[in-house]
Structure formats: structure tokens, C-alpha cells
Amino acid sequence: MTMFRGGCGGCLSGLALLAAGAALFVSWTTYRRTGGDLDQLLGRGGKPLAEAQKTLNTGSWEAGRQAYLAQAKVRLLAQRAEIAANRNLDQARREVEDIRAQLNRAFKDAGAEAKARWGTLDDDLARLEAQLREGSAKALSSLDEALAKLRGEK
Numbered sequence: 001m002t003m004f005r006g007g008c009g010g011c012l013s014g015l016a017l018l019a020a021g022a023a024l025f026v027s028w029t030t031y032r033r034t035g036g037d038l039d040q041l042l043g044r045g046g047k048p049l050a051e052a053q054k055t056l057n058t059g060s061w062e063a064g065r066q067a068y069l070a071q072a073k074v075r076l077l078a079q080r081a082e083i084a085a086n087r088n089l090d091q092a093r094r095e096v097e098d099i100r101a102q103l104n105r106a107f108k109d110a111g112a113e114a115k116a117r118w119g120t121l122d123d124d125l126a127r128l129e130a131q132l133r134e135g136s137a138k139a140l141s142s143l144d145e146a147l148a149k150l151r152g153e154k
Contacts, residue, residue: 079143089132096129103122
């Protein structure tokens with residue numbers, strides 16, 4: 001084969017081509033095992049592709065947002081002891097900042113009701129973040145309010 005005679009660069013490109021072909025073969029056989037075929041992939045058979053995508057987005061995104069909210073609750077509960085003891089407040093602030101960024105990405109394309117719920121929670125987390133930055137004693141009560149909203153109590 002001439003592609004392998006070009007030295008190390010030709011050999012590597014040939015190996016990359018073989019690996020890409022193997023990956024394509026494995027992904028196609030996996031897709032077919034799940035019941036998919038080329039007509040479904042191109043949107044010609046069964047449900048149109050746009051309708052299937054809409055169904056997938058509403059169900060999976062909502063489940064994903066719920067998972068992000070549960071993860072945020074766990075992460076905030078882990079920081080509660082540190083905030084109550086007034087230790088590592090800067091680390092707790094960075095954690096709250098990261099939680100807000102993650103939830104902001106998760107709720108970017110949400111519906112109006114979910115965005116409204118996220119907006120009030122984000123306001124609480126922003127207030128908590130500012131209080132942690134200042135070292136305020138009110139940070140613990142703000143954390144408890146945010147946790148209550150995450151639990152669905154408020």
C-alpha cells in the first residue's frame with residue numbers, strides 16, 4: 001500500500017484512517033441494534049426527524065435540569081457546614097459561583113415557567129455569593145433559603 005511508504009506521517013495518517021473507519025463501523029452497528037435505520041436517520045420514515053427531536057428535547061432536557069438541581073442541592077449541602085463554621089468562605093463562594101454557571105447553562109433554553117423558577121433561585125444564589133464575598137453572617141440563612149427552594153418547600 002502506497003500510503004504506508006511515505007514515512008512516519010503517512011503511516012500515522014493510514015492508522016488514523018483505519019481507526020476512523022472502525023469507529024464508524026462500531027457506531028453504525030450500535031445504531032442498528034437499537035432499532036434505527038437509514039430512513040429514520042434521514043427523517044424519511046416513521047416520525048419526522050424534527051418531531052422526534054422535539055420529543056427528545058422536552059423529556060431529556062427536563063430530566064437533565066432536574067439532575068442539575070439535585071446535584072446543586074448536594075453541593076450546597078456539602079458547603080453548609082463550612083459556611084456555618086465561617087471557614088473556607090472563599091471556596092464556598094467559588095462553589096456557589098460554579099453552581100450558578102452550571103444551572104444557567106442548563107436553564108438557558110428552558111420554558112417560561114422553568115426560567116421563572118430558575119430566576120428566583122439564581123437571585124438567592126447571587127445574594128449568597130455576595131454575602132460569602134463580604135463574609136456576612138447572613139450567608140447561612142441565604143443558603144438555607146436557596147436549599148428550601150431546591151427542595152421545593154418555597
